[in-house]
Amino acid sequence: MKFAHRHQRPSGDDQLIPLINVIFLMLIFFMLAGRIAPSDPIEIEPPHSTEAPEALAPQPEQRTLLIAADGALALDGTALAAAALQQRLAAWHQAVPSGELRIKADARLSSGQLQETLTLLRELGIEHITLLATQAS
Template sequence: MDFSEPPRRQPAENLLPMINVVFLLLIFFLISAELVPPEPFTVAPPAADSEAERAGEWLLHLNAEGDLGYRDALGPEALTALAAARDEACAVTDCETVPPVLTLRADAAVPATRLAALLPQIRSAGFAQIELITARP
């Protein structure tokens, strides 16, 4: 008869601290990640007494050289992409009762003639109301 103690099994490794570290890293990277699409180019807005910046869905960029940018589209294709995105959104929602508002982020060095020439093109894209982003002096 063998009365010796049976061999003891090793306890399983505790993985809870490692899981906690992984979740903390995940939360850190989610918080520090950039959730808005990057701007197509840098723009220095003109100075004004109030700032009405909204990073809305309809954000059109105009740089100092007069080039347009909407999301990934640059140049004349930006207005085409903007109109297509508006038409797509208006197919889902009623744009007659609540018309979309375009936010224009124009550089301060853009000539007023270029801005005035752009307004009819924006109107033909389907936007009746435009908000110009400015910066406090």
């Protein structure tokens, strides 16, 4: 009597385990090889204090204003017209008078267009302004 030989299919789990191993190895590689921020050029160890730590004052709220080369404006990642920008900044400045506004302008933006924006900010009473730039190599 001959019995029919049944072929068993390999289970899907057997083929999935090597894939999971490869994914974990890639994850570990990118965690070790990549870096999120540049490291400090010199190693610094902060001094030790024997006094009790004081409660740190909260940092003033920061907003980022983006100005494109064509004059398009965006506040914290939201594109706005000039009138809407003025209303939002006025409301924000009333709520957080000590807040800092960071301006990230395109390098091709004319100085006249930048000056118009700075004049608007001066009229609103915003005093804490930082102009962001990249470091030349």
